[in-house]
Amino acid sequence: MLPKSFEPVYEILEQIEKNGEVAYIVGGAVRNYLLSKSINDIDITTSATPTQIATFFPNVVDIASEHGTVLVIHHKIPYEITTFRGTKNTLEDDLMYRDFTMNAIAMNKNGDIIDVYGGTTHLNEKRIVAVQHATDRIKEDPLRIIRAVRFVSELQFSIDDTLANVMKHEAFRLEQVATERILQEWTKLIKGHSIQLAWKCIEATQIALYLPLFKEKPTLMNELATMTEPFNGLAEFVAYMCIRNDTFDLQQWIKKWKMSNEVKNDANKLLLYYNHYQLHGIDDMLIYDVEEPLITPFIQLLQKVTENLSANMLRQKWMEKRDALPIKSRSTLVVTGHDIMELFPEKRTGKWIGDLLREVEVAVVRGHLPNEKIILKEWIQCHPPVND
DSSP, rough: OGGGGGGGGGGHHHHHHHTTOOOOEEEEHHHHHTTOOOOOOOHHHHHSHHHHHHOOOOOOOEEEETTTTEEETTEEEEEEEEOOOOSSSSHHHHTTTTSGGOOOOOOTTTOOOEEOOOHHHHHHHEEEOSSHHHHHHHOOOTHHHHHHHHHHHHHHEOOOOHHHHHHHHHGGGGGGGGGGHHHHHHHHHHHHHHHHHHHHHHHEEEGGGGGGTTTOOGGGGGTTOOOSOOOOOHHHHHHHHHHHHHTTTTHHHHHHHHOHHHHHHHHHHHHHHHHHHHHHHHHHHHHHSSOOGGGHHHHHHHHHHHHOHHHHHHHHHHHHHHHHHSSSSSGSOOOHHHHHHHOOOOOSSSSHHHHHHHHHHHHHHTSSOOOOOHHHHHHHHHHOOOOO
């Protein structure tokens, strides 16, 4: 019987088999189940083709049928289903083309584990081992070089010596991989709790010589080599690299690594916050200005850069100070831009409104003025905007 984590998938496997084909749960979901870790996406491998799958289920989305993959929406949850890889259309042949033995473990609808290549043994040994021939697996998809290091960071596993040697020898092939795909793995890698082991793997295999910007200045890795704490995400990573080494600016990191505008904007804010910190320390305005989603990344950034602050202690003090602020955001300020316009009806709307609101905001946050409408209006009238 399927473990409870996989029960929602039973009907899919059963439906495929009712139509004369075979199907198995495979990959990360099975690996995480065996490691007693949380299970997110559940992938299925099958002898059926995408065309057949489309006839088995009422709600099928074609995401890459040319590569044998479709999504089946079952009870509003998407499941990725891929036709067996290889020429023999068998489970064993499919598993042979997967990256590492720990990801080449399957489970049938009865909950039985099918482990052809010793993945469970390697899981117990905490070793990342390529399926059969490491060189073949890396040449099939060089991204697997970064994936291996990502799993080191996430799982605190070691890389099998044979695989490590192949990764070093074939590292140049990373230049053939789309930067966007590398970025996906890098994003997970820098969040791993065994990140220091990952840096050691990168150094041993000389992977950095083929990564954007690092290949232009390999000594950038020196800024990471001794780091033991994971990053919250890409924005914190980029801000940290910009602070610790000014060889490349924010725009270069974003462009070369093909990061999103969201990452760019968040990283830029973190750098602005850090500049304020350098000038004024952790004052009321810094605590007020740091947007809530960026509190944790900024605290972790400070902890990494200063190296003498406990992130947990800093966060506790930060939140205590934040709770004590007279206002938490501009929306809690009792005067608005409309109020200011009414006080100066002869003025045309423009940037001056926001500037004046900021002055009021700062005065309230710093305790120079109470957040009371009458008093603030009187202050504003006494401090009219400068004429254009």
